Amino acid sequence: MRATIDGNEAAASVAYRLSEVCCIYPITPSSPMAELADEWSSQARPNLWGSVPAVVEMQSEGGAAGALHGALQGGALATTFTASQGLLLMIPNMYKIAGELTAAVMHVAARSIAAQGLSIFGDHSDVMAVRQTGFALLASASVQEAHDLALVAHAATLATRVPFVHFFDGFRTSHELNTIDLLCDDDLRALVPAQRVREHRARALTPERPFIRGTAQNPDVYFQARETVNPFYAGVPDAVQGAMNALGERTGRRYQTIEYTGHPQAERVIVVMGSAAQTVAQTVAHLSALGERVGALQVRLFRPFPAKALLDALPATVRRIAVLDRTKEPGSLGEPLFLDVLAALSEAHTVGEREVLPLVTGGRYGLSSKELTPGMVAGVFGELARERPRPRFTIGITDDVSGLSLPYDPSLDIEPPGTVRAVFFGLGSDGTVGANKNTIKILGAEENLHAQGYFVYDSKKSGSQTVSHLRFGPAPIRAPYLVAQAGFVGCHHFGLLDRVDVLALAAPGATLLLNCAQPPEEVWDALPRPVQEKILAKGIEVYAIDAGRIAREVGLAGRTNIVLQTCFFAISGVLPRQEAIDKIKSAIAKTYGHRGAEVVERNQAAVDRALDGLHRIEVPALATSARQLPPVVPAGAPQFVREVTAQMMAGRGDELPVSALPVDGTYPSGTAAYEKRNISDLVAHWDPDLCIQCGNCSFVCPHSVIRSTYYDQSLLAGAPPAFASAPLDVRGLPDTRFTLQVYVEDCTGCRLCVEACPVTAPGDPDHKAINLAARAPLVAAQRENIAFFESLPVADRSRVDFGTVRGTQFLTPLFEFSGACAGCGETPYIKLLSQLFGDRMTVANATGCSSIYGGNLPTTPWTAGPDGRGPAWSNSLFEDNAEFGLGLRLAADRHTALARTRLSELRDTVGADLVEEILNAPQLRESELAAQRERVAELRRRLETLDGAAQDLRSVVDHLIRRSVWIIGGDGWAYDIGSGGLDHVLASGRNVNVLVLDTEVYSNTGGQASKATPLGAVAKFAAAGKSVPKKDLALQAIAYGSVYVARVAMGADPQQTLRALREAEAYDGPSLVIAYSHCIAHGIEMRDGLDQQYRAVASGYWPLIRYDPVVRESGGNPFLLDSPRPRIALTDYTQRELRYRALRNSDPAEAERLAILAQEAVDQRWDTYEQMATRTARHFPADARKER
Amino acid sequence: MDLATRYMGLTLRNPLLASASPLSNTLDGVKRLADAGVAAIVLYSLFEEQVRQEAERNARLVDAGADSFAESLSYFPAGAQLETEPPRYLNLIERAAGAVQIPVIASLNGATPGGWTSYARAMQDAGAAAIELNIYSLPGDPHTSGRDVEQRHLDILQRVKDTVSVPVAVKLGPHFSSTGEIALRLDRAGADALVLFNRFLQPDVDPEQLTVVPAVDLSRPAEARLARTWISLLRHQVRASLAATTGVEEPADVVKYLLAGADVVMSASALLRHGPQYATVLLDGLTAWMRRKGYASVGELRGLLAVPADSDQAAYERAGYVRALRAANASLGPW
Structure with missing residues (x-):
């Protein structure tokens, strides 16, 4: 049976069926494997032996490895899925599991390790860091291999007792959709005999046959005991090959642990592992056909290293070998695969088994998903053909520092002529990727077609751009690199033409499909001149459609994907038109079925309407447009921003040479300000006549686009005509004006400001003092206004009232224009911190949403004020943030x-x-x-x-100057992976300030449950509803007596939030502020975020509290309950969120049961808090620290 | 006393039905209605708007942020059930059909053809004995022609008939240029019953708050006259069963409808006003009246005062109108 799935699903489908226990923890790019296992388990899908695997989310990968170890020692067939830092956290247990010769498989979507910067993308840095643990390492090079070799790994581990890491390239394979042949249960059964499973069980700990394992050993025997396992490792290569052979017998898909392809008398060979092996093999076939004596050696089994298989596979004629490693070991003689190949060859030569010792060179490629293209492979072969090839090299970058990089011809195209290639440029919000995934599945289901899809996203969470790379053709697609010569280019958002070179990937004579609002006769003239010129130069055929209008008319405003997908099928003719339409409709029914018939019908209506508006555009002989592309950043931007940051922003970061980049991961602050993204058609607009100057709008603005200032009215003399102002509404400052300036090009249109505005126009309840208005007509004037606004004097910090919401909004935010989701619930807190303490603040930021919108290149929202001072920010890891922050404090102290x-x-x-x-x-x-x-x-x-x-x-x-150290992170960090460290740091008594941005799920990895997830909510890994209540982190911290603790919710009481943050900062000891942060993962309209915060507090779910040890010292009750008694039912809060409603839909009885328990829990906690609030100082623990 | 009645192919123990109302919002409510003696229950309406808006809103919430950022390509578990109201409704049908011995009729309320109509099939599968299509059309757009409005009724009916095998009733409003003709067209298009009439709930104005407020008034007996007139006119013109709704307050109102030709009489307002047990009062009243008048079965009295099949209906109606007006004039004086 065939299916078009991604590598994660391919591996998980086998792992799940062959496991009894899955110990999981989310980490990109392996999370989907764990999510699928959890989903299947919640659907009671059985494994190969008829039982439903237990899928257990742990608090960290370290925890997952521990649970895995235990499950294995208990005799279960157990697995886990992980990547990168997660795999590193498993290392201690990996030694144990291997040392005890325990059959197990870890499936790894191989990913970079955080070094000078974190990267979520693919390379072998993580798996190479476990090559010494005793685990066997088996590498898959494609989606099909990820499926097949998953089985080989499970079979071989049971046969040999040596545990396996089965890995494949993160994103490139884990997220690539490709058409594969599926393994049925009988295939699995054939390779995993029941006898092996019983033997595994028989080795388990049991009181019926007691023994001890996991001893402590002395110098007398440890060494010898370590050597006992050698025969087991020696048998692994044959066992793996045996499993591969058995698989080949059943399926016809034959694999070798080390596989050679190419010229039988090759002189030059590339040795490579992972997805790049496909590119190398395909390029070798291309070059061999041209008469070159070249070959490719694909390493599938890397540990134990199968030296014999390698030597057997390598033709005796080989004289030059380049070994490509997808990792970097600074300071080593060479990377691991290179060293192993070299050792195997030289040893064979030394002992006389191999007559000629070829010249072996080592090269690095593909770090963090950097492409390895056929041109690069040819470049490596070219280097090998030189008289003296470079002994060490890199390929795919320009290294002008060490001179290691090889030149190559990027235009080499080796793809078979029957392959159709298409790229689509879209926005995350328009559904382009989803529709393209359906396209790939539709085409992959055709009997004679194979399809491949790969999707590239930018690093913003709002207004993000996507590029879909699609291939399909009669032969299996073995091209694990991006499309570079597309026959079809879809530009799904007209504005992208100004920002992205969408035609760079177009092949000569390609077709361009444009989504644009202009009537057909005006489309050509609306194009920027460089685009017109490229269309003419490449002879591109142009089609246009107003997909936005059709989407609106069928009730799918903004979702242009289906319309454009239908146009693609119609223009490309890959399927007969009617057949294509029928198949798109049936795919819609399948994809959107669980969303209801109405959603299906609207999308199907979009299909029916699509072709009415499709027009072919007449391309004249000459470019007519005078419009040039706008500059990426202003000419006056700093040099680094112009020369480096702007290149990354424009999608040309791959072209930056090594010398352009900082050596130690240090980047300038304040760069988000250069990124005028203009992502929302509607932006905030101030009505000075109605405004009461309360500051609420700018206080809650997640993107810092609303600024306020006051100034002497004489300064208005030079103001631009459209510059708005009002008399400052304060006594004692006559002749002073107030201005609320909106940075319209940075506004995301989230509407939180409008919701926060307390005033409405008399007779017009919809009109407030701040409203949303169309951006386009405002931009030009507002640019002038902003320039003038920035020329006005900045409020003197020592004269600003820090105690009021209004006062603080005269302070310059030093966190601005982040790429967080529009309406983010976290960023207003961070922005407020930056206003209050930014000029003397150091930030330790846990990995997660806040480290991504805070520090994902190309830009950062952290910035400096007019005096040049601003927050100094760093991210260490996910798990160690509290400790990292403590270190900063210790250094400062x-x-x-x-x-x-x-x-x-x-x-x-x-x-x-x-x-x-x-x-x-x-x-x-x-x-x-x-x-x-x-x-x-x-x-x-x-x-x-x-x-x-x-x-x-x-x-x-x-x-x-008193330094303010802030430790910022989400609930995944504070409640789960960093919980131990946070607890320890709070207990340290040191003056650190912890801000927990509590979204109640792992937001950054897509909404997995944490211990902050509330009772009854649905989340990934809690698909059946969370059945354990949220941990009360505040009470835990209060128990120490020396910790300042607050729970805040800006939407419910901004003044309390402000007070808590200031008290926390002023407190000379550890402080913990837990901030309710509404999130896209809650399933709310983000504009309702503040209202939901209010309801969370009003229902008693989120009581606002402050615990101040200083008050206890002076004899008062340190526990302050800041919110009034619950006045709405919990359901009045919860049922407005899809995370709760989803359970009511899927399991109403369970939803009701959990809702009753949740209400009881709220009532009980409120009673506890109320009692605490009425106690006296002596009822609380004293702060026992010595005088400070 | 034989109260047994046939209504669009269903055999009922008597001619009194509970029409769609909040009483049938819960299983408990359904049971109480059945215990009080009604012959069938039309569940509260599943509204087109509910279906459309819920589905659309939830889909939007799930799509928000999806496929945008490499680390979080979705934010909810795959396959999370996103529809809120339809599953709840279907669940109620299933439990109600299992809990009571009388037919449970599902009610779909909408005004435009759309995906929501496909829930009729799910309702059937959940155990609904019949579907009542409540076509609550309020053509606020002055450019919509009368013919378009009528066609919409027929389209919706057609879509539903195409997907279900259980009987389908159409509940319609009285505001047509030719109510009789649309009734005949719906009859020809396969409606198994016509439910007369839907009430047009007009909003009110709050002069203190200067706002328009929704106003839901329970029906009064006087409103029954319009429905009764049309039932008597259509009694011998359509194949479909006729159900009377609106203005049933006293047992006499039930009797009047049956005399005019209704197959069944539905009540919501009276049951809401007096509680579900009031059904017993209405049925006891009907039985008492029949006994007093000497009828042994409802079949004997049904349609006694309907317009005869062979009469000129317009003339008949006009004659009745003129006669009634004269009588009114006589009592009130000229006006």
Whole structure:
């Protein structure tokens, strides 16, 4: 049976059927394997032996590995799915599992390891980091192999007792859709005999036959015991080959542990592992046909290294070998595969088994999903043909620092002529990717067609761009690289033409399908000139359709995918038109069936309407447009932004040479401001006459696009004509104007500001003091307004009222224009922190949404204020963020102490008065901080000419300003993977501030349940509804007595949020603020986010609290319950969110049961809190830290 | 006393039905109605708007952010059930049909042909004995022609008939240029019953708040006259069963409808006003009246006062109108 699926599903389908226990944890790009296993288990789908596997989400990959180890020792067939940092966290258990000769398979979507920067994309850095653990490593090169070799791994591990890592390339294979032949249960049964399973069980721990395993061993025997396993490893290559042979017998798909293809008397050979092996093999076939004596050696089994198979496979004629590694080991003599190949060959030569020792070179390629194209493969062969090939090289980049990179011809096209290639440029929101996935499945289901789909996304969560790469043809598609010569280009959003070179991938004579609102006769003139020129140069045929209009008319506003998909089929003619239409409709019924008949019908109506509006555009002989492409960044941007950041923004980052990039992962702040993305057609627009200047709108704005300022009205003299202002509504400041400036090109149109605005126009309840208006007519004037606004003086921080929402909104946000989801519930808190403390703040940011919208290249929203100061930000890992932040604190404390010591020592040199003032300065109020800054500036001046201790002091003098250390992360970090560290840091007594952005799921990886997920909510890994209540992290922290704790929800009480953040920061000890953060994963309209926050509080689900140890010290009750008694039912809050409704739909009885329990839990907790709020100081633990 | 009645092929124990109302929102409500003696229950309506909006909104929520960012290509478990109201409704049908011995009729309420009509099949599969199509058409667009409005009724009926094998009733409003003709057309198009009439719930104005407010008034007996007139006219003109709804307050109202030619009489307002047990009062009243008048079965009295099949209906109606007006004039004086 054939199917068109991705590599994750291909592997998971086998792993699930051959397992009794799956221990899982989400990590990109392996999460879909775990999600599928969880989904199948919740549907009670049985494994090969008729039982339903237990799928258990753990708190981290370390936990998953521990549970896996236990399940295996208990005799279960167990597996896990992971990648990258996750695999690293499993290493300790991997040694144990292997050391105990335990049959197990881990399926890994191989991914980069965070080094100078994190990357979610594919390479072999992670699997190479476990090659020493004793696990066998088996590499799949395609979706089909990921399916087949998953079975080989499970079969071989039971046969040999050696555990396996079965891996395939992250994204390239894990997320590529390809047409494959499926293995049936009987295939699995044939390779995994029941006897092997029983033997595995018989090795389990059981009190019926007691023994101990996992001993501690002494110098007398550890070494020998370590050597006992050798025969088992020696048998692995044959066992794997045996399983491969058995698979070949049943399916006709024959694999070798080491497989050679190419010229029988090849002189030059490339050795490679993973998906690139396909590219190398295809290029070898192409070059061999041209008469070149070249070959490809694909390594499937990497550990135990099958040296004999390698030597047997390699023709005796080979003289030059290039070994390609998809990893980097700085400082090593070469990468692992290279070293192993070289060792195998030289040993064979030394002992006389191989007459000639070929020249072996080692090259790196493909880090973080960098492409390896046929041109690059040819480039490597070209290098091997040189008289003295470079011994070490890289391919696919330009290395102008070490000179290691090889040249290549990017235009080499080896794809068979029957392959149709198409690319589609869309926006995430328009559904292009979903429709293309359906297209691939439709075509892949055709008897004589094979199809491939691969999808590229940008790193923004709002307004993101997607590029779909599709291939189909009569032969299996073995091209694991992006389409470069497309016969069809779909541009699903007209605005993309200004930002992306969509025709760069078009082959000569290609077809371009444009989605545009212009009537057909105006389309040509509407194109930018460079696009017109490219159309003419490449002889491109142009079609246009107003898909947006049709989508609106059938009730699918914004979802243009189906219309454009239908046009693609009609224009390309890959299937007869009516047949294509029928198949699209049937695919719609399948894909959207569970969304209801209405959704299906609307999408099918879009199919019927699509072709009415499709027009072929007459292409004139000459370009007519005068419109050039807008610059990516303004000409006045800093050099790095112009030369590096802008290249990445424009999609040309692949072209940047090594020298362009920072050596240590350090990038400038404030770059998001150069990225005017204009992603929303509707933007915020201020009505100065109605506005009461409360600051609510800018307070809640997740994207920092609403700014307020006040200034002397005389400054208005030079204002642009459209610059809006109103008299400042405050006593004591006459002749002062107020302006609320909207950065329209950065606004996402999320509407939170409108919802937060408390005033409406008399007689027009829909009109508020801030409203949404069409962006296009506003842009030009607002650019001038913004320029003028930025020329106005910035409010003096020491005169701003930090205690009120309104006051704080005169502070410049130092976190702006992030790519977070439109209406994000997290970013308003971060922005507020940046306003309050940004000029003296260091941020430790856990991996997750906030590290992605905060620090995913090309740009960052973290920025500096007019004085050049701003938050210093870093991300260490997911699991260690609290510890990382504590380290920053410890360093700051040491350096503060050092600065104070040196300052005292220099008392007589720099002036006793100044020294005393600095050492004794209070630094709580902003005015006090400003005064201290002036003193430190004066000190710096006095130190300028001094040597010795003064130099030392100069290096740490900044620490004389009180530093604010913030540890920021989501609930996945705080409640799960980083829970132990967070607990420890809170218990440390040190002055760190923790902000937990609680979205109640792992948002960044797509909504998996965490221990913050509430009772009764549906999430991935909790598809049947979470049946354990959310952990009360606040109460846990309160138990220490020395931790300031607050629970806040900006949408319910912004003033309480502000108060809590300021108190937390001022508290000289650990602080924990847990912030309700509405999220796209809740299944709400994001504009309702604040209202949902209000309801969460009003229902008693999210009681607002503050626990202040300082109050206890002064004899008061430190526990303050800030929200009023529950006044709505819990369901009045929950049933507005799809995460809760989904359970009511799928299992109404369970939903009702959990809803009753959840209401009881809310009531009980409220009682507890209310009692706590009425106690006295002595009922709470004292802060036992020594005087600070 | 034989109260047994046939209604669009269903055999009923008496001619009193509970029409769609909040009473049949829950299984408990359905049971109480059955216990009170009604012969069949039309469940509360599944509204086109509910189906459309829920489905559309939930699909939008699930799509938001999907296939946009490489790490989170979706935010909800695959296969999460996204429809809210239809599953709940189908669940109610299933449980109701299993819990009571009388037919449970599902009600679909809408105004335009669309995917929502396909729920009729699911309703049948869940155990509905029949489908009542409540076509609540309010052509607010002044450019919509009368013919278009009529055609919409026929299209919706056709779509539903195409997908189900159980009987289908059409509940329609009285506001047609030729109510009789649309009734005949629906009859010809396969309607198994006509339910007369839907009530046009007109919103009200709140002069204090300066807003338009929804207003739902329970029906009054006087409103029954329009339906009764049309039932008497259509009694011998259509093959479809005729159900009377609107204005049933007293047992006498039930009797009047039956005399005019209704196969069954439906009540919602009275049951809402007095509680489900009021069905017993209506049925006891009907039995008492029959006993008093000497009828042994409802078949004997049904349609006694219907317009005879061979009469000129327009003239008959006009004559009745003029006669009634004269009588009114006589009592009230000239006006």
